Amino acid sequence: MNAEILEYNKLQTPADQEICNQLAAIIDKNLPNAENKIWHAHPVWFLDGNPVAGYSKLKDSVRLLFWSGQSFDEEKLLDEGSFKAAELRYTNAQQIDTQDLERWLKKAQEIQWDYKNLIKRKGILIRLK
Template sequence: MNKDIQEYNDALSIEDKAISDLLAKEINRNLPEAENKIWHRHPVWFLNGNPIVGYSKLKNCVRLLFWSGQSFEEDALQVEGSFKAAEVRYTSVEQVNIKDLKRWLEKSKVIQWDYKNIVKRKGVLERLM
């Protein structure tokens, strides 16, 4: 695991660390080609410079965010923000459904909106794949 991401996880409570360690392990396993780093203060994975998935500690949960998740057509993912992102929130490691997570990660490889160039396009998103 990326050293900075491990440090992020290690700073969390025991339950939040367990959730975050599991998410990082599964993301790394299913997106081995992705670059990962701390970006805007939380762990994020990128394909070709485009943010794909990340997680962050919120007040009462760990949020898993897929930047293009609204296009996955998955009921368990909730709309987040005004672009194409979708999220799921966890309060215990038992809530993480590995089968769902793997499916979402597979979709994140083939369903992408171009966040990398959103500033250059003045807030307009274009579909990559």
Template sequence: MNKDIQAYNDAQSAADSEICNVLMAEISRNLPEAESKIWHAHPVWFIAGNPIVGYSKLKAGIRLMFWSGADFDEPELKINTGKFKDAAITYTAVEQINPDDLARWIEKSKRIQWDYKNIVKRKGVLLRLNP
């Protein structure tokens, strides 16, 4: 368990903390090879330095975001507009979290990745990893 991520979770309201703790446990269980840390003020998991999945507190709830989720072909994940390939879902109650969906999305996040790690070097151009 990452103590910085746990501190982030503990700093949330009781309901949001419960959501965060479930997400942390499920992500860690399904993505054991990933490095996790607080990045840009919220919990993020990385594979080989590339951001894969993370969550953050918004007014609307806890947003779970997959950096390459736009290519997952998952209707529950809402694709953001713009040049990035992220997609997210927002939770307001722990009961909304479907562990099977989460496990499937995490599995896709291992196979479908855009190279965010080198986006600055490439001046904002994203390239697909593992095509």
């Protein structure tokens, strides 16, 4: 895993650090071919240059984000923003359901919208998979 992500996790409170470390380990394990880095100040995993999953520290929680998550048809994931992203927020590590997360990560590989070329296409998203 990218050293910058490990450093990001270390900067969090102990409770949030536990959430971040668990998310990072599960995402890394289930997206072995993904590039991971700090992008817009948050850990993000990319497949072929396209962002698919990541997390960020919010004021009261850690937000797990799937860029194409609205297309996953998953009740627990809530719509985020005006594109196709969906999120789930955690306030403690015990809330992380590994089976759910692994299923969502599988869908993140199978269902992708082209965020990589969003600016080039002037805000129009095209489904890749």
